[in-house]
């Protein structure tokens with residue numbers, strides 16, 4: 001990764017048009033998202049080649065999240081910010097009868113992801129596409145029928161996405177609703193959102209925490225103490241959130257069920 005400035009990904013609706021001039025250019029939603037793509041492409045153009053080898057030492061907790069996902073046969077799972085498809089491939093191997101989809105803002109990452117998926121022989125089980133956490137449309141991208149997504153995964157992605165709350169809220173609108181049994185059919189289990197990301201490092205030495213957060217900041221990655229707080233508030237919106245931590249607070253895991 002190369003150090004980058006932080007991008008504000010939040011303008012997903014077009015602002016009021018203004019007259020273009022040299023000092024007041026028109027900024028539209030698509031322009032802004034193009035900036036996000038450009039920034040992520042720049043960040044990963046070269047580092048994608050060493051991404052999996054290097055990140056295994058500090059993107060911890062990903063395999064625990066994958067093991068606890070328990071995707072059932074026929075389920076549809078989407079990873080938002082799928083990067084090199086490392087997780088998608090692990091999940092597809094562990095749950096061979098589920099279908100996996102990934103999206104990422106970086107076309108460069110997606111090149112590596114597609115090569116890895118092809119090499120793993122999982123082309124039929126995993127589909128990937130370019131898109132944004134805050135506004136992706138699974139029907140348009142992957143032909144997934146509305147209301148049929150079982151699980152959405154964010155693995156070390158929300159710490160890199162400034163509109164993290166908007167992105168999480170968007171995912172929550174996309175997962176399958178829980179439905180009671182009716183004479184016409186059995187009850188439907190609701191979908192869930194799964195998150196693994198940097199924790200508050202509370203059990204680790206203070207110097208380690210200070211160094212880690214300083215270093216992550218250089219690469220546009222930010223520990224978000226407000227994220228688990230927000231996840232807990234979702235119980236007041238009829239969701240069932242569960243949060244755990246691992247490795248002395250190095251990472252935290254959340255599962256939010258409908």
Ligand SMILES: C[S@@+](CC[C@H](N)C(=O)[O-])C[C@H]1O[C@@H](n2cnc3c(N)ncnc32)[C@H](O)[C@@H]1O
Nearest residue numbers: 040081082083104105106109132133155156157
């Ligand atoms: C730290 S990487 C994590 C990759 C993968 N999830 C993993 O666990 O190995 C974060 C990924 O999020 C992607 N990303 C950043 N902003 C995004 C956005 N707004 N929408 C979708 N993906 C985004 C980046 O391009 C990058 O591939």
